[in-house]
Amino acid sequence: MVHVLSSRIIVRPVDPDRSRAFYGRTLALPVYREFGTGPERGTVYFLGGGFLELSGRSADGSAAAGVELWLQVEDVASVHTELSARGVEVLRPPVREPWGLVEMWIADPDGHRIGVVEVPEGHPLRYRP
Numbered sequence: 001m002v003h004v005l006s007s008r009i010i011v012r013p014v015d016p017d018r019s020r021a022f023y024g025r026t027l028a029l030p031v032y033r034e035f036g037t038g039p040e041r042g043t044v045y046f047l048g049g050g051f052l053e054l055s056g057r058s059a060d061g062s063a064a065a066g067v068e069l070w071l072q073v074e075d076v077a078s079v080h081t082e083l084s085a086r087g088v089e090v091l092r093p094p095v096r097e098p099w100g101l102v103e104m105w106i107a108d109p110d111g112h113r114i115g116v117v118e119v120p121e122g123h124p125l126r127y128r129p
Contacts, residue, residue: 008044008051009069011112014058016040018109023054026086048072058110069114076102076118083116094118101125 013019016039023029029045029052036042042055052069073079076094083106084090091105091113102118119125 008053009047009067010053010055011067011108011110012056012058013054014110016054016057019054022109023052026083026088067112069112070117071114072117072119074118076104076116079116080104096120 011019020043023045024031024043029047032044032046032051034041034043036055040055040057042053044051044053047069048071080090080094089107091107092103094102094104094116096102100120100123102120104116106114106116108114
């Protein structure tokens, strides 16, 4: 068994400044640390129990297919209102899924899909065995 001490999602953005503006100002994620210098410097954001690192630049100038983020929030309806007012691209407004979660999907400036999820009262994810 691998004993994981920490983890993070690493995104290589097409336009690092645009992505830093989106995650840092539009989504208002708090900065955990920054490293390096210049436009391709690294910025690591807190994601609840994990981290999101923006560093470097996309090698081929495109967003990587298949990368999605999952962010749990307390109230997805209020987050929808707030992010819509900030001009965030909402791919799908909040919907209660058959599995009980309330999910909304947005996109970052490179088109990475971000699931914004509310775990309602009574859902099994609220309780740990």
